[in-house]
Amino acid sequence: MSSVLDEPVTQASTSASGRLRSAMAAARLSFNWLGVRKSLSSSQKDQAANSFGAEGKFLSAGKKLLDTRHAAFKAVTAIRGRTVAYWKGVSLPFPEPGIRLIRQDAISDFDQQIAAFRDELDEAVFELDRHYDELRSAARKRLGDLFNPDDYPPSLIGMFAIEHDYPSVEPPNYLQQLNPELYEQECQRVQSRFDEAVQLAEQAFLSELTQMVEHLTERLSGRQDGKPKVFRDSAVTNLTEFFDRFRSLNIRSNEQLDDLVENAQRVITGVDPQQLRNSQALREQVASQMSVVQSDLDQLLVDRPRRNIQRRPR
Known part of the structure; x- marks a missing residue:
C-alpha cells in the first residue's frame, strides 16, 4: 500500500513537516469514565489519622468504591486499552495533549473502528451493570463504616463513553x-x-x-x-x-x-x-x-x- 505521504503535495510541503501538515489530520480521543476512587471526608480522615497519632489535615486518604478486579469490570477496562492502542497504532504523535495525527485518507476507517469499540463498550457496560448490585454489596462489606450509598449512581449505563473528534490545529483564517x-x-x-x-x-x-x-x-x-x-x-x-x-x-x-x-x-x-x-x-x-x-x-x-x-x- 502506498502512503499518502509519498504522493505529490502542494509547494508548502516540500519539507517533512510540510508533507505531514498536508497529508495528516488531527484526531483527538477522550473517555468519560466512572471514577472508582473517592477521597475520605474530613471527619473520616481525622478518624483514620487518630489511629496513627497524626493530624487529619496532614493525611491524604481515599476509598475504592468498586472492585476493579471483577471480570466484568476488567472487560470494560480492556476495551479502553484496546481503543488507545488502536489510536496510537494508526497515528503519529503531536506535541499537544490528547492529539495525534492520522492520515486524511484513513479517517473513514478510523471512524468505523472507533464506532465498533463504542458498541463493544456499550455491551460490556451492560454486562457490568448486571453485576452492579453484587459489586456494591461487596463494597459495603469491605468498606464498613466508610460505605456511603450516595457515592454510587443508580446504574452504570451511560457512565462510560468513548469520544473522538478532529480539532483544527491550523490558525483561523479570519x-x-x-x-x-x-x-x-x-x-x-x-x-x-x-x-x-x-x-x-x-x-x-x-x-x-x-x-x-x-x-x-x-x-x-x-x-x-x-x-x-x-x-x-x-x-x-x-x-x-x-x-x-x-x-x-x-x-x-x-x-x-x-x-x-x-x-x-x-x-x-x-x-x-x-x-x-x-x-x-x-x-x-x-x-x-x-x-x-x-x-x-x-x-x-x-x-x-x-x-x-x-x-x-x-
Whole structure:
C-alpha cells in the first residue's frame, strides 16, 4: 500500500513537516469514565489519622468504591486499552495533549473502528451493570463504616463513553484580516508544532524498532542452560507489523532511519518463527544480520541530540 505521504503535495510541503501538515489530520480521543476512587471526608480522615497519632489535615486518604478486579469490570477496562492502542497504532504523535495525527485518507476507517469499540463498550457496560448490585454489596462489606450509598449512581449505563473528534490545529483564517501580525505568529507557532511532530515521529519509530531488534537479537543469540533461548512468535510478527505501519505512516524525514527499517525488513522477509526454532544455522544468520542493524540503530540514537538542536522552539 502506498502512503499518502509519498504522493505529490502542494509547494508548502516540500519539507517533512510540510508533507505531514498536508497529508495528516488531527484526531483527538477522550473517555468519560466512572471514577472508582473517592477521597475520605474530613471527619473520616481525622478518624483514620487518630489511629496513627497524626493530624487529619496532614493525611491524604481515599476509598475504592468498586472492585476493579471483577471480570466484568476488567472487560470494560480492556476495551479502553484496546481503543488507545488502536489510536496510537494508526497515528503519529503531536506535541499537544490528547492529539495525534492520522492520515486524511484513513479517517473513514478510523471512524468505523472507533464506532465498533463504542458498541463493544456499550455491551460490556451492560454486562457490568448486571453485576452492579453484587459489586456494591461487596463494597459495603469491605468498606464498613466508610460505605456511603450516595457515592454510587443508580446504574452504570451511560457512565462510560468513548469520544473522538478532529480539532483544527491550523490558525483561523479570519485572523488574516482582523490581525495579520497575530495570524503570522500563529502560522509560525503551528509550523513549529509540526516541526516538532516530525522529531517525535522519528523518535517513536526509532525507539520502537530498536527495542524489537534488540529483543529478537537477544532471543536468537542468547543461550539458557546450554540451549537456545525460547522466543515467542511475536518477536518476529511484531516486527512485520511495525514495517507495515512504518510504510503507511512514514514521513520520509530521515533517510538513515528509512534505510535501517529497510535493512531490518530484508533480514526477516520470508523467515517464519518456526524455521528459526528448527534451524540453528538460520538463527545464527538472522542474529548476526540483526546485530549489524542494532549497531546502526544505536549509532543513530547517539547522533539524534545534534539533530534535535536544530528544532524550532515551541
